[in-house]
Amino acid sequence: MRVILEPLIGDMPLIGALSLFFLRKPLLEINWTGLTNLLDVPGLNGLSDTIILDIISNYLVLPNRITVPLVSEVQIAQLRFPIPKGVLRIHFIEAQDLEGKDTYLKGIVKGKSDPYGIIRVGNQIFQSKVIKENLNPKWNEVYEALVYEHPGQELEIELFDEDPDKDDFLGRLFHITLLNFQWFTLDEVSKGKLHLKLEWLTLMPTADNLDKVLTSIRADKDQANDGLSSALLILYLDSARNLPSGKKINSNPNPLVLLSVGHKAQESKIRYKTNEPVWEENFTFFVHNPKRQDLEVEVRDEQHQCSLGNFKLPLSQLLESEDLTMHQRFHLSNSGPNSTINMKIALRVLSLEKQARSPDHQHSAQVKRPSVSKDARKSSFKPQVPVSPTSDPNKPAPASPVTDSDKKTDTADKSQPPNASPQWPTDLSRSSSSLHASNFSCSPSHLSVKEPTPSIASDISLPIATQELRQRLRQLENGTTLGQSPLGQIQLTIRHSSQRNKLIVVVHSCRNLIAFSEEGSDPYVRMYLLPDKRRSGRRKTHVSKKTLNPVFDQMFDFSVSLPEVQRRTLDVAVKNSGGFLSKDKGLLGKLLIPLASEELAKGWTQWYDLTEDGTRPQGLVTQ
Numbered sequence: 308m309r310v311i312l313e314p315l316i317g318d319m320p321l322i323g324a325l326s327l328f329f330l331r332k333p334l335l336e337i338n339w340t341g342l343t344n345l346l347d348v349p350g351l352n353g354l355s356d357t358i359i360l361d362i363i364s365n366y367l368v369l370p371n372r373i374t375v376p377l378v379s380e381v382q383i384a385q386l387r388f389p390i391p392k393g394v395l396r397i398h399f400i401e402a403q404d405l406e407g408k409d410t411y412l413k414g415i416v417k418g419k420s421d422p423y424g425i426i427r428v429g430n431q432i433f434q435s436k437v438i439k440e441n442l443n444p445k446w447n448e449v450y451e452a453l454v455y456e457h458p459g460q461e462l463e464i465e466l467f468d469e470d471p472d473k474d475d476f477l478g479r480l481f482h483i484t485l486l487n488f489q490w491f492t493l494d495e496v497s498k499g500k501l502h503l504k505l506e507w508l509t510l511m512p513t514a515d516n517l518d519k520v521l522t523s524i525r526a527d528k529d530q531a532n533d534g535l536s537s538a539l540l541i542l543y544l545d546s547a548r549n550l551p552s553g554k555k556i557n558s559n560p561n562p563l564v565l566l567s568v569g570h571k572a573q574e575s576k577i578r579y580k581t582n583e584p585v586w587e588e589n590f591t592f593f594v595h596n597p598k599r600q601d602l603e604v605e606v607r608d609e610q611h612q613c614s615l616g617n618f619k620l621p622l623s624q625l626l627e628s629e630d631l632t633m634h635q636r637f638h639l640s641n642s643g644p645n646s647t648i649n650m651k652i653a654l655r656v657l658s659l660e661k662q663a664r665s666p667d668h669q670h671s672a673q674v675k676r677p678s679v680s681k682d683a684r685k686s687s688f689k690p691q692v693p694v695s696p697t698s699d700p701n702k703p704a705p706a707s708p709v710t711d712s713d714k715k716t717d718t719a720d721k722s723q724p725p726n727a728s729p730q731w732p733t734d735l736s737r738s739s740s741s742l743h744a745s746n747f748s749c750s751p752s753h754l755s756v757k758e759p760t761p762s763i764a765s766d767i768s769l770p771i772a773t774q775e776l777r778q779r780l781r782q783l784e785n786g787t788t789l790g791q792s793p794l795g796q797i798q799l800t801i802r803h804s805s806q807r808n809k810l811i812v813v814v815h816s817c818r819n820l821i822a823f824s825e826e827g828s829d830p831y832v833r834m835y836l837l838p839d840k841r842r843s844g845r846r847k848t849h850v851s852k853k854t855l856n857p858v859f860d861q862m863f864d865f866s867v868s869l870p871e872v873q874r875r876t877l878d879v880a881v882k883n884s885g886g887f888l889s890k891d892k893g894l895l896g897k898l899l900i901p902l903a904s905e906e907l908a909k910g911w912t913q914w915y916d917l918t919e920d921g922t923r924p925q926g927l928v929t930q
Contacts, residue, residue, distance in 0.1 A: 328372035368430040369455045388543045391453045398504035401445040405499045408468040408475040420468040427463045428452035510655035526596040536593035545649040550582040560608035567603045568592040597622040616642025625654040794896035794917040795819040802910025809864040816858040823883040827853045835878040836865045850884040873903045897921035
C-alpha cells in the first residue's frame with residue numbers, strides 16, 4: 308500500500324490530507340479457523356476470497372484511492388483529480404516455439420496449443436485473441452494502459468493455452484528493458500519467445516503537437532472513434548443541482564450519469580432519492596481524434612428508467628481552453644430550467660518519444676474485441692479492448708534479429724554440484740513475476756523520480772544487532788559446544804544474466820535457525836549489493852511465521868554489469884520480524900559473499916553458514 312501525505316501546511320498537523328491506495332491488486336489469504344460453518348450462513352454462502360479482493364480493488368487499487376482530509380479548510384480538489392504520469396502502449400506482436408500442451412491418445416501423441424495472452428498493469432487487465440492450434444501465433448494487437456505511479460506500478464504478461472476445463476500455463480515474461488522491438492525469452496517454461504514493442508507516451512497540456520500525433524497514427528476521417536489514441540480525456544464528475552423529479556412529481560429520482568466518447572461508455576454510481584446528487588468520481592477515456600469526437604453526458608433516473616437531462620461537449624472546445632482544461636457547471640438540455648452538472652474536464656495529448664518506428668506499425672488501427680475467458684485466474688475485471696493493426700494478421704511486425712545474448716542460458720544447472728538444489732524454484736513468488744513500471748519510460752527526462760535515500764536503520768542499528776546476536780549465542784552455548792553452524796544455514800542461487808544485464812539471486816530456504824522467542828522465529832531475508840546501502844537497493848523476502856526452517860523460493864535482481872558486479876559484495880542478513888515497536892525484532896544471522904568469481908556467469912546453488920557479522924569464512928555445503 309502507498310500512502311501520500313499532501314498538501315503540506317504551516318499549522319499542525321502539518322499535512323492537509325492523506326491518500327491511500329494499492330499499486331496493484333493485493334494478495335489476500337483469509338484464515339477461517341474457528342469459523343468452519345461461516346460460509347453456510349444464508350447470504351454468505353457466495354462469499355469468497357475473490358469477491359473480497361474485487362471489493363478492495365474497486366476502492367483501493369489505482370486509479371481508485373481513498374482521500375482523507377485532516378483539516379476542514381484544506382482544498383483537496385486537486386487530490387481528487389489525479390492525472391496519470393503517462394500511458395504505456397504495448398504492441399503484443401507474436402510468439403515462437405511455444406510448448407504444445409494439447410495431447411491425443413492419452414498423451415501418446417503431442418499436439419499444439421491454442422495460445423492467448425493476459426497483460427496486467429495495476430487493475431487494468433487485457434486479454435488477447437486466441438490463436439487456434441499454433442505454436443507460433445501472431446496476434447498483432449496493441450493495448451494502451453494508464454500508469455499513475457512511476458516507479459511503482461507493474462506490468463505482468465502471461466501466456467496460456469485455452470482448454471475446455473483448465474487453461475495450461477505457457478510462460479511468463481518479466482525483467483525486461485524497454486527497447487523498440489525485441490524478442491524476449493519466456494520464464495518458468497522450457498522454451499518459448501515473445502515479441503513485444505513497448506512505448507512510453509507522456510501527457511502534454513498543450514495542443515502544439517496534436518497535428519503531428521494525428522498524422523503518426525493515421526487519424527483518418529472515417530476513423531473518428533477507432534484506432535490508436537492521440538489524447539487522453541480525464542473527467543471529474545462532481546455533482547448536479549436542481550434535477551427534475553422524473554415521472555413522478557412528488558418523488559426524488561435515483562440519478563446516475565452515463566458518459567460516452569465514441570463507442571466507449573462508462574457510468575457513475577447511483578445516488579438514491581435526491582435531485583442534488585454528489586458523485587465525486589473520476590473517469591478516463593482514450594481519444595482517437597479530439598478534433599472530431601464529442602463527450603456525451605446523460606443524467607438518468609435508475610428507478611424509472613428515464614432521462615433527466617443531457618448535453619454534448621465537442622472536444623475541440625477543450626483544445627481552445629487554457630491548459631486544455633474546463634471546470635464549470637454545464638446546463639442540461641431536456642431537463643429543468645436550472646438543472647446543471649458540475650464537472651472538471653481535462654484533455655492531454657499523448658506524445659511519443661522519438662524512436663525508429665517500424666513501417667508496419669505506422670498505419671491506422673481498428674478496435675477489436677478480445678475473447679473473454681472463463682478461468683478465474685483472469686480476475687472478475689472485464690478485459691480491456693485491444694487496439695489491433697489493420698494489416699494482415701498473418702504478417703507480423705518486422706522483428707529485430709535475435710543475438711546470442713537474447714537466448715536463455717541453462718549453464719547454471721550444469722555448474723551445480725550433484726546434490727545441490729535446482730537453480731530455479733518451480734513456484735516463485737508472485738511479486739517476482741512482474742515488470743516494474745520503472746522500465747516503461749523511453750527517456751527519464753520526462754519523469755520526475757526522486758533520488759533514493761540511504762537506509763539509516765541499516766547503517767546504525769546493525770552493530771547493536773550484532774552485539775545482541777553474539778550475546779544470544781553465548782546464552783545458547785552456556786557451557787556446551789555448539790555445532791559447526793550454530794546460527795543455521797541459508798541456501799542461495801547466484802548468477803549474472805548477460806541477457807538482462809542483472810545479478811540474479813534466488814533465496815531458496817534456511818535451516819536450523821535459532822529461536823528468537825519461546826514461540827520460535829518469524830524469519831525473513833534482507834539483501835544489499837555493497838557498497839550500495841540505499842533504501843532503493845534493498846531486497847526483502849516475505850516473512851515466514853513461527854519456523855526455524857523457512858522456505859522462501861523468491862527471486863530478486865540487481866541491475867549491474869558483469870565487470871561491475873565482480874567488484875561488489877552481496878550482503879545477506881536473516882532477521883526476525885516483529886510488530887510495530889516490538890522488542891522481538893533482531894538479527895538471526897549474517898552473510899557477506901564476495902562476487903569476484905569467474906563462475907558468476909554460469910551461476911551456482913549453495914548452502915552458506917550464517918555468522919554474527921558475516922565476516923568470518925563461511926563453510927559451503929552442497930547438500
